[in-house]
Amino acid sequence: MAENKTRPTEASVEHYLEAIADEDRRQDCETLAGLMARATGQPARMWGTAIVGFGSHHYRYESGREGDMCLVGFSSRKGDISVYGLNAAPSHETLMPKLGRHKAGKGCLYLRNLREIDLEVLEQLVAEAAQAKARGHC
Template identity: 45%
Template sequence: MSKSDNKTQQTNESVDEYLLKIGDEQKRADAFKIKEMIERLSGEPAKMWGSSIIGCGTYHYKYESGREGDFMRVGFAPRKANLVVYIMSGFKEYDALLEKLGKHKTGKSCLYIKRLSDIDESVLEELITLSLAYMAKKYPEQ
């Protein structure tokens, strides 16, 4: 059983310095607001993961294949086209909440938002809170 390195590792880069480099003023303001939200909801400081993902908390996973590693419990990435919020639990149980969220798209565990003004922030907080609860149950803190 080998521990293989995740492509996306936690780094010591400054989250705030990274966010301050976002050229679009609205996206930068939204990114700082999401950073504060995930820090408050997770109770953990935001850290850089790879070169462009901001995450809070960590968990250790181990697959039946023997692959194992560490990853963030919640996070987001301010991409050029969208703000991408990582909802680790996925979305299959959240249809009713997603209907109330506002303008968004989803991937497997990615929530794509153009800007915070397009959505109901309290619904986003609820999605993040539910995802963190899912992660706490699936991967209890050591």
């Protein structure tokens, strides 16, 4: 079975954030890093070359595929900031309509910027998702 290519690295989160050319996007990502660190109680760590992740958990799918991944994380992509892992939050269904302007994919949340987001709702989603995954409830 193929190994997961996204693994924790020793790369610098600060360097990753500093390399984001757009100042507004860089500030949003710095804010998001602080929010996720606070909500998870975990330090930021690079996963692969482009994901800022917090904590880790072991997952196993029904297909048999398994591996380790950050509890929650984000990446500055070309169009949006991709946020990973929030679907595990027990209050996901009730909190998402309160979040603000976003797009949602199967496993990701896409944010254009944080000005359009209720950061308290986002922090609650992050905290709940991280706790659920840490307890193995997802």
